[in-house]
Amino acid sequence: MKFENYPKVKDKLLEEAINIIKENKDKWDSPFFIDTKSYVNMEEIQEKTSGVINENLKNVIVLGTGGSIQTLLAIKHLSKRNIFHITSSRAVELDRCLSMTNPTDSIVIPISRGGETLDINSTIGTFLEKGYKFIGLSSSGTMYKLLEEINCPILSVPDLSGRFAGSISNVGIVPAYISGININSFLKGLEDGYRLFMNYDKNIALRFSASLFNLYKKGYKVIFSMPYSENLEGSVGLFVQEISESTGKEGKGLMGSYQAAPLCQHSVLEYLLGGSKGAVMPILWTVNKEDPDLNLESSIEYVKDLSAQSIVNYQADATFQALIEQGVPAAKITIDAPNEWEMGILIAFIQSTIYYLCLLLDVNWATNPKVVIGKQICNEALKNKVPPEDREITREGIADDIFKHFYT
Numbered sequence: 001m002k003f004e005n006y007p008k009v010k011d012k013l014l015e016e017a018i019n020i021i022k023e024n025k026d027k028w029d030s031p032f033f034i035d036t037k038s039y040v041n042m043e044e045i046q047e048k049t050s051g052v053i054n055e056n057l058k059n060v061i062v063l064g065t066g067g068s069i070q071t072l073l074a075i076k077h078l079s080k081r082n083i084f085h086i087t088s089s090r091a092v093e094l095d096r097c098l099s100m101t102n103p104t105d106s107i108v109i110p111i112s113r114g115g116e117t118l119d120i121n122s123t124i125g126t127f128l129e130k131g132y133k134f135i136g137l138s139s140s141g142t143m144y145k146l147l148e149e150i151n152c153p154i155l156s157v158p159d160l161s162g163r164f165a166g167s168i169s170n171v172g173i174v175p176a177y178i179s180g181i182n183i184n185s186f187l188k189g190l191e192d193g194y195r196l197f198m199n200y201d202k203n204i205a206l207r208f209s210a211s212l213f214n215l216y217k218k219g220y221k222v223i224f225s226m227p228y229s230e231n232l233e234g235s236v237g238l239f240v241q242e243i244s245e246s247t248g249k250e251g252k253g254l255m256g257s258y259q260a261a262p263l264c265q266h267s268v269l270e271y272l273l274g275g276s277k278g279a280v281m282p283i284l285w286t287v288n289k290e291d292p293d294l295n296l297e298s299s300i301e302y303v304k305d306l307s308a309q310s311i312v313n314y315q316a317d318a319t320f321q322a323l324i325e326q327g328v329p330a331a332k333i334t335i336d337a338p339n340e341w342e343m344g345i346l347i348a349f350i351q352s353t354i355y356y357l358c359l360l361l362d363v364n365w366a367t368n369p370k371v372v373i374g375k376q377i378c379n380e381a382l383k384n385k386v387p388p389e390d391r392e393i394t395r396e397g398i399a400d401d402i403f404k405h406f407y408t
Contacts, residue, residue: 067162073234080180115141189344
């Protein structure tokens with residue numbers, strides 16, 4: 001893969017960043033995610049899934065959210081079967097999945113380590129009632145007990161930070177394996193990637209984290225990603241989650257966001273080029289050899305016979321140059337092809353970068369303590385069947401107190 005960014009971080013700044021990382025790395029747990037072997041037992045996976053994988057299996061329905069699903073989405077395009085990812089009980093996605101699958105050609109995989117994730121537990125009964133078969137990924141709680149009652153195979157989920165654990169544990173590996181993705185090649189890419197990035201040899205993950213850290217010190221708080229391939233959108237989603245959830249604590253951090261490119265050139269590029277500067281850094285994500293790709297038929301001479309992705313990549317490079325010309329700090333990340341090995345390299349790059357960035361910001365890379373606040377509010381309201389109008393009255397009372405001097 002290739003990383004290109006401007007302005008470049010000079011060696012002095014990079015060395016300062018490396019020193020900060022070394023000073024802070026022992027404050028928190030060591031990065032478990034670089035261990036690509038200890039958390040995966042392929043013999044157990046093959047044994048537990050042997051009764052499911054057959055020529056009639058067409059659909060893999062994954063009930064998961066957040067870190068439980070994001071790694072799978074990064075490699076979903078490599079699946080040999082249809083993957084339906086249900087992240088909550090949003091009615092449109094749930095109905096679409098039920099209308100396009102049936103119990104005879106599908107497997108449902110609910111994922112929740114603690115077994116109390118409302119987004120997942122609220123949807124299990126619907127598939128259960130219709131007779132779908134299950135393989136569970138859980139270690140405790142309500143979901144685990146329910147899956148035990150229906151006597152379906154269950155594989156454990158390690159007590160690790162989910163957004164970092166998906167790539168090296170049952171969380172991401174089991175549904176990927178059932179979907180026909182080449183797990184060995186993916187794990188080899190991860191391993192090779194961490195060998196490249198998790199060291200202090202001024203590698204591109206260190207340079208990227210140092211760049212983000214120095215931009216943060218200058219007031220940049222939003223990282224806007226522009227993926228120029230649908231096959232990269234899952235990885236970009238992982239990057240968005242990790243940079244937001246890992247760095248955003250103790251009043252610090254950067255916010256990740258993205259929109260598919262080149263669509264975003266027609267929606268946010270005017271702001272990036274002509275709007276207020278100093279707050280947003282764009283990142284372009286590209287692929288050299290798309291799969292699949294096709295040659296374009298066109299009466300425009302300079303378009304005729306070029307591949308579809310090459311035209312998109314011309315647009316990416318032009319946008320990158322335009323950003324630089326307008327004095328906007330920007331980066332471009334390119335992989336050669338979106339296969340299992342290179343996606344492993346890319347995820348290793350993302351996770352190494354975020355780990356370094358958290359140490360530079362002096363925050364715990366593995367935790368997300370504020371996420372439970374909304375979950376607790378939701379569960380309490382559900383248990384007490386609080387109607388919408390009462391929930392609004394509660395919010396208004398809180399806001400009147402919290403924001404009483406906000407605009408003065």
